[in-house]
Amino acid sequence: MATHFSPCSSSSSSSSSLTFSSEFTVCKPRRYCFSKWVSQVHPRIHARNHFRIKSSNGHPPNAVSMQDGMDGTPLAEGIKPEEQEIFFDLSDSEKVQSTLSITVVGASGDLAKKKIFPALFALYYEDCLPENFMVFGYARTKLTDEELRNVISGTLTCRIDKRANCEDKMEQFLKRCFYHSGQYDSEEHFAELDSKLKEKEAGKLSNRLFYLSIPPNIFVDVVRCVSYKASAVNGWTRVIVEKPFGRDSESSAELTRCLKQYLTEDQIFRIDHYLGKELVENLSVLRFSNLVFEPLWSRNYIRNVQLIFSEDFGTEGRGGYFDNYGIIRDIMQNHLLQILALFAMETPVSLEAEDIRNEKVKVLRSMRPLQLEDVIVGQYKGHNKGGKIYPGYSDDSTVPNDSLTPTFAAAALFINNARWDGVPFLMKAGKALHTRRAEIRVQFRHVPGNLYKRNFGTDLDKATNELVLRVQPDEAIYLKINNKVPGLGMRLDRSDLNLLYRARYPKEIPDAYERLLLDAIAGERRLFIRSDELDAAWSLFTPLLRELEEKKIFPELYPYGSRGPVGAHYLAAKYNVRWGDLSGEDL
Ligand SMILES: NC(=O)C1=CN([C@@H]2O[C@H](COP(=O)(O)OP(=O)(O)OC[C@H]3O[C@@H](n4cnc5c(N)ncnc54)[C@H](OP(=O)(O)O)[C@@H]3O)[C@@H](O)[C@H]2O)C=CC1
Numbered sequence: 001m002a003t004h005f006s007p008c009s010s011s012s013s014s015s016s017s018l019t020f021s022s023e024f025t026v027c028k029p030r031r032y033c034f035s036k037w038v039s040q041v042h043p044r045i046h047a048r049n050h051f052r053i054k055s056s057n058g059h060p061p062n063a064v065s066m067q068d069g070m071d072g073t074p075l076a077e078g079i080k081p082e083e084q085e086i087f088f089d090l091s092d093s094e095k096v097q098s099t100l101s102i103t104v105v106g107a108s109g110d111l112a113k114k115k116i117f118p119a120l121f122a123l124y125y126e127d128c129l130p131e132n133f134m135v136f137g138y139a140r141t142k143l144t145d146e147e148l149r150n151v152i153s154g155t156l157t158c159r160i161d162k163r164a165n166c167e168d169k170m171e172q173f174l175k176r177c178f179y180h181s182g183q184y185d186s187e188e189h190f191a192e193l194d195s196k197l198k199e200k201e202a203g204k205l206s207n208r209l210f211y212l213s214i215p216p217n218i219f220v221d222v223v224r225c226v227s228y229k230a231s232a233v234n235g236w237t238r239v240i241v242e243k244p245f246g247r248d249s250e251s252s253a254e255l256t257r258c259l260k261q262y263l264t265e266d267q268i269f270r271i272d273h274y275l276g277k278e279l280v281e282n283l284s285v286l287r288f289s290n291l292v293f294e295p296l297w298s299r300n301y302i303r304n305v306q307l308i309f310s311e312d313f314g315t316e317g318r319g320g321y322f323d324n325y326g327i328i329r330d331i332m333q334n335h336l337l338q339i340l341a342l343f344a345m346e347t348p349v350s351l352e353a354e355d356i357r358n359e360k361v362k363v364l365r366s367m368r369p370l371q372l373e374d375v376i377v378g379q380y381k382g383h384n385k386g387g388k389i390y391p392g393y394s395d396d397s398t399v400p401n402d403s404l405t406p407t408f409a410a411a412a413l414f415i416n417n418a419r420w421d422g423v424p425f426l427m428k429a430g431k432a433l434h435t436r437r438a439e440i441r442v443q444f445r446h447v448p449g450n451l452y453k454r455n456f457g458t459d460l461d462k463a464t465n466e467l468v469l470r471v472q473p474d475e476a477i478y479l480k481i482n483n484k485v486p487g488l489g490m491r492l493d494r495s496d497l498n499l500l501y502r503a504r505y506p507k508e509i510p511d512a513y514e515r516l517l518l519d520a521i522a523g524e525r526r527l528f529i530r531s532d533e534l535d536a537a538w539s540l541f542t543p544l545l546r547e548l549e550e551k552k553i554f555p556e557l558y559p560y561g562s563r564g565p566v567g568a569h570y571l572a573a574k575y576n577v578r579w580g581d582l583s584g585e586d587l
């Protein structure tokens with residue numbers, strides 16, 4: 001097996017994490033950048049030339065509320081108490097304007113073009129970025145600034161308001177984009193990047209965000225070079241790390257150990273873009289701010305929970321990466337497990353990042369590691385449909401013909417705590433299926449002694465309530481209920497109470513990467529994965545992954561574009577469950 005990432009030295013070098021200007025070395029109280037709209041809301045701040053960013057949590061992260069009296073400062077004059085927490089006094093050393101640079105490492109790649117640059121533009125378009133920001137692309141490919149701008153401009157869209165001056169905005173944005181070509185392990189090349197950054201920062205307090213949009217085997221090289229040669233001198237330095245964070249418990253722990261030679265945990269932002277999706281954000285709101293749901297949120301009322309991910313395309317173009325990981329590592333161990341943890345956690349003490357992450361870790365640590373008999377794996381095969389040939393997974397030239405890598409998996413997981421004891425959490429994830437969809441389905445128990453039992457016929461399951469959060473596409477939350485068909489008789493029907501986002505909120509929903517980038521800039525860690533969460537997540541999956549590989553479990557083949565292996569139905573049936581997405585009753 002290829003090494004997952006380049007090994008790091010075992011001893012801390014002299015340029016350890018201290019070379020990074022840690023956030024805690026910045027004079028306190030800290031200063032945050034304000035988006036333009038915030039300063040419009042608070043003209044007084046604008047007048048004082050403060051710039052702050054508002055995070056997705058609705059307030060600057062780690063904000064010290066003046067009401068809390070960090071230094072006994074009285075409430076600021078003329079400001080409502082609920083707004084107090086977003087105000088800080090600047091220390092003398094910070095009374096200079098700051099700059100923000102976002103360096104996309106791997107700027108020539110797929111993710112950078114598809115997601116990161118468009119998200120940065122959307123943030124700029126929405127006036128969410130501070131006044132002095134710049135974007136740097138870094139990769140080995142030789143490009144000029146102008147060439148990078150051409151690449152970026154091909155992907156930018158004005159999604160919010162077509163009438164607004166989008167062309168102008170794009171032009172202004174592109175003027176702030178620069179490029180530096182270099183090797184990922186060359187300190188010299190990162191020193192050159194540093195000089196370019198310094199030139200643009202022009203002596204102002206500089207905050208630097210590095211986005212590692214590169215294969216994981218070069219994460220540590222880049223972090224080392226950034227640490228030694230390109231970290232901010234007098235502001236913060238943060239690094240967003242893309243998944244995969246290892247292949248198993250050991251490689252993940254080693255990656256964390258290596259990263260921590262150069263970074264503190266607070267500087268590492270492990271991204272899981274599913275946490276930035278609107279409906280996943282709404283999960284906690286739905287549960288904790290609606291009296292009708294929270295009391296039902298336990299084994300007493302919930303029969304099972306289903307976390308479903310499906311894509312209607314294969315691994316086309318990403319076979320090289322995918323074959324080393326497979327669907328369990330690619331989707332289940334991170335995206336679906338994160339949703340599960342958010343879904344099942346106890347009420348956190350507050351909405352602060354550490355409080356939420358503490359609760360998520362507790363859920364993960366209460367779970368029983370996956371058992372082979374509770375998992376089924378599949379792999380798509382070629383299929384000829386309507387004269388069109390769809391290739392099988394192993395037809396990809398970058399995939400070995402005899403690959404056993406699963407492109408589909410279904411699993412039953414259990415949380416051994418008082419709230420969830422015995423409730424199956426079923427996960428299903430697959431590529432090259434009949435549809436593209438991600439959803440959370442909650443099936444409630446039967447109504448005890450249901451008076452209308454005989455009106456449902458024999459299939460009581462059909463009469464149970466089901467809550468569905470459709471994460472994508474076409475975001476929606478709907479609740480399946482029973483009602484009487486109008487008329488003189490007593491016929492029952494199943495209907496949906498439906499919150500369809502596009503009907504309720506015509507404005508386009510921001511992409512997950514926008515929310516996550518904004519949070520990383522603001523230092524808000526709520527939606528990023530802490531290292532103990534990661535360890536707990538790998539502990540659940542590593543024994544299973546090892547067993548699958550050691551026993552060379554053959555995946556059940558399913559045709560490209562189908563509903564996946566039938567084994568998934570047997571697995572669900574074992575726990576008396578039916579997959580909600582296959583009921584044919586969906587909106
Ligand atoms: N693409 C996606 O949809 C998603 C990607 N990710 C993760 O994001 C990261 C980036 O993904 P993506 O953009 O698809 O990756 P790419 O394969 O497109 O790689 C990004 C850039 O890294 C450089 N690179 C690629 N392979 C190597 C190599 N073997 N050695 C050194 N440099 C290399 C290339 O730049 P150059 O040659 O110019 O140096 C390339 O443009 C990965 O960690 C991926 O797992 C996560 C979720 C979704």
Ligand SMILES: O=C1O[C@H](COP(=O)(O)O)[C@@H](O)[C@H](O)[C@H]1O
Pocket residue numbers: 273311330438
């Ligand atoms: O992380 C990944 O996610 C994408 C799916 O993301 P989505 O936002 O388009 O649903 C998946 O295609 C990819 O394999 C995986 O690495």
